[in-house]
Amino acid sequence: MSFLRSADVGYRRFLMTDRILDIQNLKTYFHTQEGVIRAVDGVYLSVRRRKALGIVGESGCGKSITSLSVLQVIPSPGRIVDGRVLFYPEAESDRPVDLAQLKRHGRELRRIRGKDISLVFQEPMVALSPVYTVGNQIIEALRLHEPHSKRRARELAVEMLDKVGIPNPDVMVDRYTFELSGGMRQRALIAMALVCGPKLLIADEPTTAIDVTIQAQILDLIRSLQTDMDMSVMLITHDLGVIAEMVDDIVVMYLGKVVESGSLHDIFDRASHPYTVALQRSIPRFQRRGQPLEVIRGNVPDPYTRPQGCEFAERCPKAMNRCFQDKPAMAEVGDRHSAKCFLFTDEVESAPGREANVR
Ligand SMILES: Nc1ncnc2c1ncn2[C@@H]1O[C@H](COP(=O)(O)OP(=O)(O)OP(=O)(O)O)[C@@H](O)[C@H]1O
Numbered sequence: 001m002s003f004l005r006s007a008d009v010g011y012r013r014f015l016m017t018d019r020i021l022d023i024q025n026l027k028t029y030f031h032t033q034e035g036v037i038r039a040v041d042g043v044y045l046s047v048r049r050r051k052a053l054g055i056v057g058e059s060g061c062g063k064s065i066t067s068l069s070v071l072q073v074i075p076s077p078g079r080i081v082d083g084r085v086l087f088y089p090e091a092e093s094d095r096p097v098d099l100a101q102l103k104r105h106g107r108e109l110r111r112i113r114g115k116d117i118s119l120v121f122q123e124p125m126v127a128l129s130p131v132y133t134v135g136n137q138i139i140e141a142l143r144l145h146e147p148h149s150k151r152r153a154r155e156l157a158v159e160m161l162d163k164v165g166i167p168n169p170d171v172m173v174d175r176y177t178f179e180l181s182g183g184m185r186q187r188a189l190i191a192m193a194l195v196c197g198p199k200l201l202i203a204d205e206p207t208t209a210i211d212v213t214i215q216a217q218i219l220d221l222i223r224s225l226q227t228d229m230d231m232s233v234m235l236i237t238h239d240l241g242v243i244a245e246m247v248d249d250i251v252v253m254y255l256g257k258v259v260e261s262g263s264l265h266d267i268f269d270r271a272s273h274p275y276t277v278a279l280q281r282s283i284p285r286f287q288r289r290g291q292p293l294e295v296i297r298g299n300v301p302d303p304y305t306r307p308q309g310c311e312f313a314e315r316c317p318k319a320m321n322r323c324f325q326d327k328p329a330m331a332e333v334g335d336r337h338s339a340k341c342f343l344f345t346d347e348v349e350s351a352p353g354r355e356a357n358v359r
């Protein structure tokens, strides 16, 4: 297909890395009475096998909707209108499954959800049922995918609750979720997500509601499982300290698009896109020591309209005339480090194949 035919050097190099998830030109829109919200508007990103990818960007830039799109658990009326979500369960040489093509409530997607790919959300009460005990929900998740006896499944559930730091796990396993504190619920949810040993864990602010000591414990757990079980991770968090500890690669999103991608060091030490630089200066722990915090000037534009040129031009301290007219193509600024900005390319955004946002 034209996408591959027009692949450039960066994209070919990208094809050689071992990915477990490869999102191409993903568009997830909300059609509302007031207009169309392009929450995710042509996202390209990859998660490498056994590696962790962090997604960063200001509130509303599309981080959660991107991650929810992977398993099509997008809130109504949102839906995927274009793009591919290629999942490589075993090795990249295998034929990928395009998750975006699967039926939303179909058997195939249900089989992948929980077993191959697990999700941990911001709000645990949405994912946990109030009418079953914590143990029953974990046992259910296990037995849905593996033929364990009830007794063995219960043992594994207790083990997992212990691993995520729930005290007295053999008692807590019989509690209902509404009997748990917020932090305990979040840990129960993480236990449920990890119990089947997923190949990919998608975690959206997984530890925000949890106190700092337990947070460190859970992040350690995720990291050790990542090594022990060859798990890959897609992590969304506002805490850049956590990002720095946990991830290998980062994508920076702005208005539903990836504007820069690279390794942790590329983004922290060699940020190229003016938006990433501004983001760094505005967030404590991201900016270099001794520099004052700065506010990114201007506001995120209203969600129903999109600028004609570069999405960031209105707020960009380096904007040139053409930035208000054309949208820049993704440009390589280093080895597996790309930025979508006319400071680094003369090319305008065109067919998907030219979008070498590639990791
Ligand atoms: N249920 C919905 N209906 C309509 N628009 C929505 C809905 N959920 C999200 N959006 C829109 O999609 C865009 C992206 O939202 P998303 O939740 O992905 O942002 P985010 O980057 O995760 O932000 P945050 O950091 O605050 O969690 C926003 O403009 C938001 O208004």
Ligand SMILES: [Mg+2]
Pocket (backbone or CB within 6 Å): 063, 064, 065, 204
């Ligand atoms: Mg979010």
